[in-house]
Amino acid sequence: MAGTTWVFAEIVDGKPVAVTLELLTKARSLGGTVEAVAFSPVAEAAAATLGEYGATTVYAGTDPAYAELLLGGPAADALAKLAQEHSPDLILIGATYTGRDVAGRLAALIDAPVIANGLDVAANGDITVQSAIFGATQVVQTKFDSSGPKVALIRAKSFAAEPGGGGAPKLVKIDAPIDEKHRAAKMVESKADTATGPKLEEAAVVISGGRGLQDPKNFDLLHQVADLVHGAVGASRAVVDAGWVPYAMQVGQTGKTVKPTVYIACGISGAMQHTVGMKGSKNIVAINKDADAPIFKLADLGIVGDTLKILPQLIDELKARKG
Template sequence: MALSNIWIVTEPSNGSYTTTSLELLTHGRSFGATVSAITWGGNAALAAAAGEYGATTLYDVGDLGGALPGVPVASAIAALVASVGAPDAILIPNSYDGRDIAGRLSARLDRPVLTNVTDLVDDGGLATEHPIFGGSQTVKARFTGEGPGIYVIRAKSFAAESGGGTAASVVAAPSGDVGATGGAIIAATHVEERVGPKLEEAAVVVSGGRGLGEAEKYALIEETAKLLNGAAGASRAIVDAGWVPYSHQVGQTGKTVKPTVYIACGISGATQHMVGMKGSKNIVAINKDPDAPIFQIADFGIVGDVNKVLPALIAALKARA
């Protein structure tokens, strides 16, 4: 079965789309199929961005009226399947809203969903790859039943590259009546300001874990990150403990990062964490325990106390500035 039609959910963000959305568009157009993007709150800038990255059509669900996107967007996609026919595949970014859309759509279409996809290959159908056990093994899978297959794809599985295409033609794709399911409404939005580059985009990521000993010591992570013009990350353990907000979390349930260098400070290397950072170009680890699993994947390891090494590193970096 050659692929002829692919739909990609593209999440609007600051006048364009989230990076993961652009990654999916880029990968989608590599199959030589017709690519359509599905978004909400569409406008000329979004049509241009969708076209630039390879979509010929932009289905616009329209203004969501403050509703969480999961229900209305899934409802709109289900309506499209009914009106124009099912595509071969529906690709959705693995994000908070992307997962909502995928779950809702799966139940509406009565089609299964493959999540945590990190590669998608056309071998006459679509074969997927999924990391398991902290990325130490890779599961290869595929759908066996009737389409469309719903694929939820992790950030940074592919590179985002402009294809130089012209603006996509916009087609309205209303959600229709969603009844009681659409009752979740955003009453207010809070943005937690962070300085410096975004965690997912920074060339340098400095992350802290339990080995810091106490919440106050996270300041060492932030200062080191700042001196390296990088972003500060965290293990799930210290996010759960309330030391830092969830938006700092790197790992399976947090963000996936692939910086030039990842500096893991006082992080033992739980599989949960490794899957979010093992794609980094270089990994530096500082940990008291010489047998910590993080050292098995670190290019450069220091067996020592982060509370001694980091202040010294900060001083050394300041001396160079």
């Protein structure tokens, strides 16, 4: 694509988040110019990494208020103004919570369509975004028909992030005063759910639980298995909604996308909402009482049986193996 692709660079704890680097990597492969736009008091410090992954220019909004306000509102305003000045062809935004805030407001401000839930993007004359619907049973290609910038929300882990050997990018300060209305939504504090062991998105083994565990306290069995295999524990939306475990553990359409070497689904029926987030795992093991549960259609190894009986046996086996 002989044009310009922008990547919205989300900065958390002073660093670009993983999906930002994934999108920069993909943007490089589209050809044309790749630029990044970042909003954070420390955006300039993150510029070197953005350059390494392909941005030749980094537009940086460094107003201290970006850390004190709900970011989506002021960031979208500034991005809209910048897009009107520079007319990029495509704006790629990672489908994080903040990314969705920015994309929605931006699309309304510049009157551009947004294609969400993207898993891939192609640019050969037209810009086409690939997404999956109905629980990833169908793959859809959607083409932008509009003139002006095209906004695409791309799910995390759709691409591998690889540095492109680019040098230091050109740094351009964004000068956009923050509209008074955005000062009405203040960020008071940020709380992290404490979890030990590897991160859900990075673990080689993920063991997830659903309603079939019957009681929140049975998640302890999953944690024991996770500890023994150096894995991470995930959950279905049903049990997160029921308040058994925190949202940070949710795997699925509205939660995290994981692609571990082995995914173990315990007492999870395999609702589409869930499978979207784990279908890309290299191997899937499922334990469920119900032989007709849809999760078995995805499983490389399926055990039809009582999860609450099998998990303690699994813990014993793993302990015995460790000696």
